[in-house]
Amino acid sequence: MNLYFYRGKQPNFGDELNTWMWPKLIDDVWETDDDTIFLGIGSIIFDFFPKDKKKVVFGAGYGGYTKLPELDNNWKFHFVRGKLTAKSLGIDENLGIGDAAILLRSCVKQKVDKRYKVSFMPHWESTFIGNWELACQLGSIHYIDPCAPVDDVLDQILASELVITEAMHGAIVSDALRVPWIPIQPISNAHSMKWFDWASALDIDLKPTQMVCSSLLESTVLFFDDKSPVIADKFRRRGTLLLNVAPQIFAQRAADKLLNISKNVMPSLSSDVRIESAHDQMLTKLDELIIDLGKGKVIY
Known part of the structure; x- marks a missing residue:
């Protein structure tokens, strides 16, 4: 095959x-x-x-x-x-x-010591339009790069007490390996349906949490995503300069939101x-x- x-x-x-x-x-x-x-x-x-x-x-x-x-x-x-x-x-x-x-x-059979109280994993496309690593640094939250090698990501998920994730397979793998997770509403609505598809198989009552943007570029893409996907895609490809507009302000807002979510949103886990x-x-x-x-x- x-x-x-x-x-x-x-x-x-x-x-x-x-x-x-x-x-x-x-x-x-x-x-x-x-x-x-x-x-x-x-x-x-x-x-x-x-x-x-x-x-x-x-x-x-x-x-x-x-x-x-x-x-x-x-x-x-x-x-x-x-x-x-x-x-x-x-x-x-x-x-x-x-x-x-x-x-x-x-x-995956190995036992991994818990090193991270809270981890955040964005959708891989968000790594190009957001300042998520900076937001995690500002919030003292562990950042999981969705583009890192599989072994590294698996180790970091297993080492986390809680995974907040915009990446669907951050949730799927956390759930499979029995790590509590919190779903974040994807920046692009095109990625939403598949979450509910997977959740339907495991009788998970999926309730994604709305996140704030971590950069001006991300905010701009989100604004145009439903109104004009063509314009949104142009910003995705060519709007990298917007990543450097007030990065600390946007990243700090995202950090504060992640911390709030970690403390106030009930984690998910399918039944054993x-x-x-x-x-x-x-x-x-x-x-x-x-x-x-x-x-x-x-x-x-």
Whole structure:
């Protein structure tokens, strides 16, 4: 199978989990010249895959970034990220088991001492338009860079008593590894639906908290995001000078908000029963995948 995942102008934790996790779970199936596309972690159920290639969906979700694909016999759904994806695709809602990153429960066994009382992880796109690292410094909050290597991010999540996160996989991984988390409403509304998709699989009553902007650039992008996405994208690409306009003022407001959230917002965590059930179902699906492929082996 060809392992497909999204990569933007810089690698980011959620998508890079694909290259880190899957080789630790299954072996002897990864062939770049194969006609099968493997869709694991990410909002990567798109409409532009070649129709003649087989698409194996193993936990991926539909994020609304493209039109819905036209499903035929070349699509094989083992499970999807959540009930919203299943409903959008018109497939059995019971296939909405959860995000495949829950399988990290089979890969991450190390015990890590708690070093950070509160950590904050922004969405990877926010690292380019915000001053979040400065905000965390001003608030004495640990900053988790979503573009750092997977091993580093995993270690920092495990070392945190609480993770406040705008990055969806900051929440998904924290939840899977039993670290309490608080969801932040994404700066871009385009990233909101997928959160509720994942939450629906685990019966999480998701209530994202509104955050303030950490830079003038971020504030400008947010202003135009709904009114004129084209203008918002232009500022994302070319508005870096706005990062240096009163950075301390914007960052301090963001720091104060993060501290307020850490003290006054109830952290989230799915129930032990739901996360264990989702994980067990995914392990069963792994065995079924190997049988279906007629090759490979499970190695977790």
